[in-house]
Amino acid sequence: DAGVTQSPTHLIKTRGQQVTLRCSPKSGHDTVSWYQQALGQGPQFIFQYYEEEERQRGNFPDRFSGHQFPNYSSELNVNALLLGDSALYLCASRPTSGQGGYGYTFGSGTRLTVV
Amino acid sequence: GDSVTQMEGPVTLSEEAFLTINCTYTATGYPSLFWYVQYPGEGLQLLLKATKADDKGSNKGFEATYRKETTSFHLEKGSVQVSDSAVYFCARLSNSGYALNFGKGTSLLVTP
Numbered sequence: 001d002a003g004v005t006q007s008p009t010h011l012i013k014t015r016g017q018q019v020t021l022r023c024s025p026k027s028g029h030d031t032v033s034w035y036q037q038a039l040g041q042g043p044q045f046i047f048q049y050y051e052e053e054e055r056q057r058g059n060f061p062d063r064f065s066g067h068q069f070p071n072y073s074s075e076l077n078v079n080a081l082l083l084g085d086s087a088l089y090l091c092a093s094r095p096t097s098g099q100g101g102y103g104y105t106f107g108s109g110t111r112l113t114v115v
Numbered sequence: 116g117d118s119v120t121q122m123e124g125p126v127t128l129s130e131e132a133f134l135t136i137n138c139t140y141t142a143t144g145y146p147s148l149f150w151y152v153q154y155p156g157e158g159l160q161l162l163l164k165a166t167k168a169d170d171k172g173s174n175k176g177f178e179a180t181y182r183k184e185t186t187s188f189h190l191e192k193g194s195v196q197v198s199d200s201a202v203y204f205c206a207r208l209s210n211s212g213y214a215l216n217f218g219k220g221t222s223l224l225v226t227p
Contacts, residue, residue, distance in 0.1 A: 004158075033214070042119075042204055042217030043159070056213040090158055092215075103149050103161035104215060 002027065004107035006091050012113045013081050021076040021110045025093030031055075032074040033104065034066060035090040043090055049074050050096065081114045088112075117141055117209045121218035124202075128195055128225050136190040136221045138179075138205035147208040148172075148181055148188040149215070154201045162190075162203070195225045 005024040013019050025032050031050045035043035045058035049068035068074045072093075078085055088111050092104035122137040140148065147166045151159040163172030168183035177192045188205060205218040 006158075035215075040220075042206075042219045043215070045209075045214040045216070048213045056211055058214060092159075103151075103164050105161070106151075106159040108158040 004029075004091055004093050004105050006089075006107035006110050008110060009108070010111045010113075012115060015081055015083060015114055017081050018077065018079045019081060019112060021078075021089050021091075021112070023074045023076070023091030023093075023107060025072050025074070025091075026105045029093035029095050029105065030072050031094050031096055032068060032072065033092045034074070034076045035092065035106075036060070037088040037090055037109070039087070046076070078112075083114050086112060086114045117143060117146070117207060117214075117216045119205050119207050119216055119218040121203075121205045121221055123219070124222040126221060126223045128223070130197055130225055130227055131194045132225075134190070134192040134195045134199075134223070136203055136205075136223070138188045138190065138218060139186050140188065140205075140207045141186070144210050145183070146210065148179070149206045149208075150177070150179055150188070150190050151204045151206060151217075152201045153204065153220070159204065195223070197225045197227055199223060200225045 033048040034046040037043040047057040048055045052068045063079045065077045088109040090109045091107045094104045149164045150162040152162045163174040165172040165181040170181045202220045204220045206215045
């Protein structure tokens with residue numbers, strides 16, 4: 001059973017460019033969250049998608065946007081990239097049932113470097 | 116806000132030593148609590164969890180008890196192995212139930 005799958009694994013972009021990261025949740029999971037992990041820090045919540053809608057958003061600017069598809073997969077888009085956007089971007093999924101008791105399953109992440 | 120504070124590392128131990136990594140959380144409500152582990156170059160793996168006061172989560176020899184009176188969820192292991200070398204993150208579920216709030220992580224190095 002495949003876990004959470006993210007693509008690409010590594011990406012190098014230039015300041016001002018736009019990037020799209022992709023995530024396929026674990027089988028049976030319908031809720032997808034995105035996190036940004038800067039080097040040496042804990043992950044920071046960007047937003048969560050459920051039923052193709054953004055359910056909650058963390059403290060990130062509008063340059064960060066997302067989408068969830070009918071098959072529960074998700075994309076994270078970042079516009080007008082800044083050097084400070086360089087980080088590991090993690091996707092996490094869980095089933096909706098048992099909300100409080102389930103831990104999220106995380107993917108291995110996409111390492112984004114902005115130059 | 117919903118925050119988590121964990122002890123700073125790095126923590127260096129000899130194989131078979133006893134491990135404790137301290138974690139405290141803000142006491143707004145009774146959030147579910149988690150420990151995640153991150154091996155070099157990888158994503159996060161759920162190590163253990165607890166959903167209510169006095170619950171003890173355990174996995175792979177690691178344990179943590181949900182202490183409401185001290186708002187703590189300290190991670191312990193009786194005898195660490197070299198393969199336990201990783202970064203450990205304590206996390207709480209936000210009051211909304213949607214986001215995980217993580218501590219900054221504690222790096223553990225176990226030497227032979």
